[in-house]
Amino acid sequence: MKKTIQCLVLAVGISQLHPGDCEAQSKKAKTDFSKWPAGTSPQEVGKRVAEHFVQTPHTNFGRSTPPKFITYPETCTWYGALTFAKQTRDKELVKKLAERFEPLFGAQDTLIPKPIHVDYTVFGAVPLELYIQTKDKRYLEIGQRIADKQWGTPEGPHVKPESQGYLDRGLTWQTRMWIDDMFMITAVQSQAYRATGDKKYIERAANEMVLYLDSLQKPNGLFYHAPDVPYFWGRGDGWMAVGMAELLRSLPKDNPNRERIMKGYKSMMASLLKYQAESGMWRQLIDDAESWPETSCTGMFTFAMITGVKNGWLDAATYGEAARKGWLALIAYIDANSDVRDVCEGTNKKNDRQYYLDRKRNIGDLHGQAPILWCATAWLR
Template sequence: MRKIIAIVITTATCLISTVYAQEDADLTKWPQGKSPTEVGNAIAWRFIKTPHPNFGRPTPPKVITYPETCTWYGALTFAGESKNEELITALADRFEPLFSTEAKMIPIPDHVDYAVFGSVPLELYRLTNEQRYYDLGVNIADKQWGPPEGPRVKPASQGYYDMGLTWQTRLWIDDMYMITALQAQAYRATKDEKYINRAAKEMVFYLDELQKANGLFYHAPDVPFFWGRGNGWMAAGMAELLRSLPKNNRDYKRIMAGYKLMMASLLKYQSTEGTWRQLIDDEASWPETSSTGMFTYAMITGVKNGWLDKEIYGKAVRKAWLGLITYLNEHNDIQEVCEGTNKKNDRQYYLDRKRITGDMHGQAPLLWCAAALLRD
């Protein structure tokens, strides 16, 4: 009898463990107030009510900055995935002055941080089918691969252009979201593979030049630190590219290998609360929310598309999402966002960076995550 009871208890324990394991990896059921729909709506409407931001500076920006662009793009993708027509209309209304009274705020696309703006009108085109959004976005995407032009052109620009890369190449890891988001969006809008092929070729160049053996990336070749948000741009950029890159593309396998290597490394450094640190591999470093959001987005996209093990990475994603949203305050502003950071070969420099609340570097990836969790 004791043996039978022991067997029953053991079996029941295994079944319970299995159920909990499945729940831990479940990306469809969430506690009240913590679902991607609820959080995404809160962040998106917060964005609509926020004037053009210029964090860290006392005056408004002269043009749309890339953190605003990335948040706007995230809000649009969330609105589309949640089928929220009211939100789509509000986001389009926010854009309307750029065709008239605020036209000067459209950035000249002579730098990756400005060219990424094109991803916003291209997503608006995909949601509304209005030609004026298409024309604006495609023109920006084409200029990124056109002949070098503008005062920001560097001497190396022509050399990169001759290699078939964008003349805006600079081998900063941030670029691999900025360039990818624009060119992938142009592909989605036009169905012309030249755009996705450009982004893929560029990504392989960056991977070959910058990815380390552990799958992560130094902030710069002369700055040997694995800065969180810099790596976040790379992770999110690969995910954004791979979700639209045809599997028969010649660069698909190389990019997927780089992506999986990075995801496996990130898994090792996730904290018990689900976050990642300002310096990824430095346990003395503080939990940083913009990088956490970007890594979470990259992993959600991998799980949803079957690139990553659903059980292992599903648990990591669930823990990350639930941990990340605890940093939202009563105004739906994310806290503990690293301020804009130049490079410096000094560990303490990164540990001492200011921690900002509501910075769109942090708001944007929350919206990417919410959209990705709703995406089929």
């Protein structure tokens, strides 16, 4: 009965408005990021997912055995939980996330990945964020060392004949022209800039991003999973979307590469807008209507759009509505345990459409948990 009365009141109120007023009210509701249906606000959802992460042991890509070192999905989730804690001024959550790191200063220091590959080096984003929030220089030493190693002497089993050539051109020797790199590389370098104020870090990230944009972005603004795999895989493109948004968030306005990166970012966002499903989700293969809705890429694209709207790079009415729609669709995939379902499993490249359609849909995979936290943070910035 109460709900019926509310609906009648709303109907009466709307009937007093002119058509133009109704349209304006509708647009305002869709871009009002402070009001959310019960249980769907960034504060509530982010808190649930972050607290769940705190209680989660170190993960190993779904295997039952513990990892030899921290994996990049855990790094991404840890970083997201930290940024969410900072944005909500949750000192108790920051404390828990710092306590998770404490054993890495001692007996469990072998869990710190060696910075010999982009997926390992991205770990530096976590101690750098902890330093930003706590000012404990132990974190800075670890994070800065990792960031510097990315531009240091090539070493380890992942060194290729072209590695030194990239370094000689002022790029990282870890360059491999995989679209995932544009989060893995730019995240740690952007964090090093935020922690130290030294522009060399953000300039490294920007130079690297331009190389990838010039080499890999297609005319429609999207990216193939690999040059020899002509499929727009959701999470692969997600790394590019988040990487550009995170980089642009801190890239100085006078940086000579800013205009080029912004052009690539806006081109991608315009294309993604066209491929968002009516439900609000994006698909495992972005442009394939028969492909299944996938949560990790939906979270990544939503984050990139939220960030663009919040910073004034994107039209608020158009992209704000898409981002809100994406968020509300995405969080419906969170279960009672605060796990996100329908997360594409770790995926190598393969020139086969069916390969992507048949990928396992995981529950609680940190590839999916992390973007939830990124989005929650972005909404609150």
